[in-house]
Amino acid sequence: MTTRAAEPPRPPTLDEVAVAAGVSRATVSRVINDVPTVDPRMRAAVERAIEEVGYVPNLAARSLVTRRTDSVALVISEPPDHREYAATFLNRVFTDPYFGRLTAGAQEVLRPEGIHLVIIPADPPAHEQVLRYLRQGHVDGVLLISSHAADPFPGQLADMGVATVLSARPGRPVPLSYVDVDQPAGVRLAADHLVARGRRRLGTIAGPQDMPAGQDRLSAFRDALARHGLPSPPVAEGDFTRASGEAAARALLDGHPDLDGLFVANDLMAEGAVRVLQEAGRRVPTDISVVGFDDSSAALEAHPQLTTIHQPVEEMAGEMARLLLAGLREPGRSPRTVIFSPTLVVRDSS
Missing domain, CATH: 3.40.50.2300 (Response regulator)
Structure with missing residues (x-):
């Protein structure tokens, strides 16, 4: 004797929702398709009925009506x-x-x-x-x-x-x-902080100069130092990755071993730069202060944790x-x- 597998239960239909809500099938359709002219009381009744009968709208059919994919x-x-x-x-x-x-x-x-x-x-x-x-x-x-x-x-x-x-x-x-974010304003905060810490031999690890953010942060740092009467900083360019921050820090130290302050255009590069500075025997922040940009998780993972510019x-x-x-x-x-x-x-x- 063979037994037939039980057929899956039939899903509730639009008509069953209409009966449960006491409205027409067309009204249910308008509610499902989010037509704004539906009376709020009818909309509430339909939404309750959808939950009661367990109706699941056909999203593919709905998208044909609304032309939305959600x-x-x-x-x-x-x-x-x-x-x-x-x-x-x-x-x-x-x-x-x-x-x-x-x-x-x-x-x-x-x-x-x-x-x-x-x-x-x-x-x-x-x-x-x-x-x-x-x-x-x-x-x-x-x-x-x-x-x-x-x-x-x-x-x-x-x-x-x-x-x-x-x-x-x-x-x-x-x-x-x-x-x-107001890029120049953030960079000015970083420069002012470094100067307030008594740092005068400042350098920067810039972001890529084919990106507006990289361009804005570098030009703003130069302007901020000029406002403080300090010379234009030595620059090494990175690509916003940790590895590029390490390479840029090595380049800066090779050419400018007396730097006492460093602004880095993002936290990932700053985290990499701190590692290189420490490997070179430079104590952070005793010998050199470092400020990043972003206030990302990398700022908290760095040792020491990074002073940085928070963008929300x-x-x-x-x-x-x-x-x-x-x-x-x-x-x-x-x-x-x-x-x-x-x-x-x-x-x-x-």
Whole structure:
């Protein structure tokens, strides 16, 4: 005797929700598709009925009606003609605390709205593939981390009409909203702190000079020292990785062994620089004070812990998400710029 396997229970239908709520099938459909003109009392009744009967909306069918995917892409872009770096693109993406903080801040805003965040690295080999994916409407909008002045991605997304918000000032004018920290103000805090500590022979490890952030932090440090009547600092350039900070610190010590203060354009490079200074017998902060930028986890992992410039990355990412949601609700909205204020966090390295 053979027995038939029990058939899985049939999922509740839209009609059953309508009966439970005491409304028409069309009203249930409007609630599920988030039509704003539904009477609030009917909407509440339908939402209760959906929970009671266990109805799960067909998201694929819903997207055909609403033309929304309820997902947003966090795209981390690097231009095709990028320079050579000490670490590979994906290694930098997944080891730099900055990207994790951005992701967490965006999620805090998007998750309560029922919107999924899709993380998409877009290094040069993947550029065209990512553009096709975005052009085909797989996501509703883009939070774009584009750090390089020559990156064509922001302009391409603007030309495609994809709702996009940038994580920093773009290197070229583009009609997109962006969120940034007041870079010069942060650097001035670092310079003023070093000078207040009695440091006069100052150097800097700059970020990449093909990135607006790297450019802004270097030029602001030079300006700040000039304001204090100090000479232009010796400069070694890194790529925002720990290894590049180590290499840059060695170069600075070789040419300027008497430095007593160092401003480093991000915490990862500063952590690497501190290691090299200590290996060279320079005590931090007794012999040389070090100040980083970002206030990331690297600042706390350094020994000694880093004095640094705090930029509220999570709050900045949350504002990016809010700007994007506002743009999706109101297409054609004029681009906005939101600038956050940095603060100095004093720890043991200065």
